[in-house]
Amino acid sequence: MIIGVTGGIGSGKSTVARAFGELGAGWVDADDVAREVVAPGEPALAAIAERFGEQVINEDGTLNRAALRQIVFDDPSQRVWLESITHPRIRERLLAQLERLNAISPYVLLVSPLLFESGQDALVNRTLVVDVPENEQLARTLARDKVSEAQVRAILAAQLPRNERLARADDVIDNSHGLDYTHQQVSALDQRYRNSRC
Numbered sequence: 001m002i003i004g005v006t007g008g009i010g011s012g013k014s015t016v017a018r019a020f021g022e023l024g025a026g027w028v029d030a031d032d033v034a035r036e037v038v039a040p041g042e043p044a045l046a047a048i049a050e051r052f053g054e055q056v057i058n059e060d061g062t063l064n065r066a067a068l069r070q071i072v073f074d075d076p077s078q079r080v081w082l083e084s085i086t087h088p089r090i091r092e093r094l095l096a097q098l099e100r101l102n103a104i105s106p107y108v109l110l111v112s113p114l115l116f117e118s119g120q121d122a123l124v125n126r127t128l129v130v131d132v133p134e135n136e137q138l139a140r141t142l143a144r145d146k147v148s149e150a151q152v153r154a155i156l157a158a159q160l161p162r163n164e165r166l167a168r169a170d171d172v173i174d175n176s177h178g179l180d181y182t183h184q185q186v187s188a189l190d191q192r193y194r195n196s197r198c
């Protein structure tokens, strides 16, 4: 059983995934895997370097994410190309990790901020949305990261609106209150997922 966990920036996905992890669930973070496939030595990084040249590679051989982001922001066709290179590799690696964890956990979580937007929901049996109001997302992200309010608002605008995300959820955790309340909801879902009573 694979549960896709999603929610906007600062909603509490990592917090919720850790709480499930403490109860024995295995989890994979799609953002980590997305970074792994463009690490030095990976074929995807070689393909990106060949297409865009030195400008997208840092001196230490890692990907210059800011430069690449600018290129695909300016030209949507380059984004389509980039995704054709990275998405199949991300998918393949996610599936391998989920399969490995499935063998040793009662159920596994795929934690992905863009679960619906990227089509990764096709890889899961159920979806769980971690939900907080937008003002709370903004406040928590500003408290956690060294970013400006404008940067957080730009990320919020690029993600699925809250009501659309909620409409697509099988399960929802309300993370707008204290952590105790969140842990209670995680425990209740853990019982259901363990018993596959969904």
Ligand code: ADP
Binding pocket: 007, 008, 009, 010, 011, 012, 013, 014, 015, 016, 140, 141, 143, 144, 175, 176, 177, 178, 179, 182
């Ligand atoms: P995401 O992974 O969705 O970006 P995080 O789990 O990192 O979100 O949570 C964002 C920030 O909010 C973190 O600093 C986290 O400690 C804090 N946080 C998460 N849940 C709560 C909560 N219920 N109450 C207060 N702060 C919270």
